[in-house]
Amino acid sequence: MNWTLEVVIVPVSDVDRAKDFYSRQLGFAVDHDTTIDENTRIVQLTPPGSGCSIVIGKGAVPDMPPGSLRGLQLVVPDIRKARAQLVERGVEVGEVQVLGKSPTPTPDPLDNVGFVFFSDPDGNAWAVQQISSRG
Numbered sequence: 001m002n003w004t005l006e007v008v009i010v011p012v013s014d015v016d017r018a019k020d021f022y023s024r025q026l027g028f029a030v031d032h033d034t035t036i037d038e039n040t041r042i043v044q045l046t047p048p049g050s051g052c053s054i055v056i057g058k059g060a061v062p063d064m065p066p067g068s069l070r071g072l073q074l075v076v077p078d079i080r081k082a083r084a085q086l087v088e089r090g091v092e093v094g095e096v097q098v099l100g101k102s103p104t105p106t107p108d109p110l111d112n113v114g115f116v117f118f119s120d121p122d123g124n125a126w127a128v129q130q131i132s133s134r135g
Helices: 015-025 079-088
Strands: 007-009 029-037 040-046 053-058 072-076 114-119 125-130
Touching (some): 079 114, 079 125
Parallel strands (some): 007 053, 072 125
Antiparallel strands (some): 114 125
């Protein structure tokens, strides 16, 4: 039996600001933006090519302090291109870092060990890792 992770709740203080950041600056697709009543709104966004979405909102999402989520990770085939795209879109992102040593020889020395880090406007922390092929 497969167990797939499909949705991660990201706690934010301002749904519109977060929706703008994730959709316009990160390029996530807006799957839906549902207002149930004046106190309840759910926005689901999905990174390009991902099987897992994020949900931001108010009212119907678990109560977590905005900015308290750490360890979210995206994977891309080219960390340098990904970083350049983030910078171009106005995201404050760190320089490419090499964390550790690749456990197996790879065509690109950044495979598996190349990372960049950024935070959303509330401080939820994200990592982006380079994995150019899955073997």
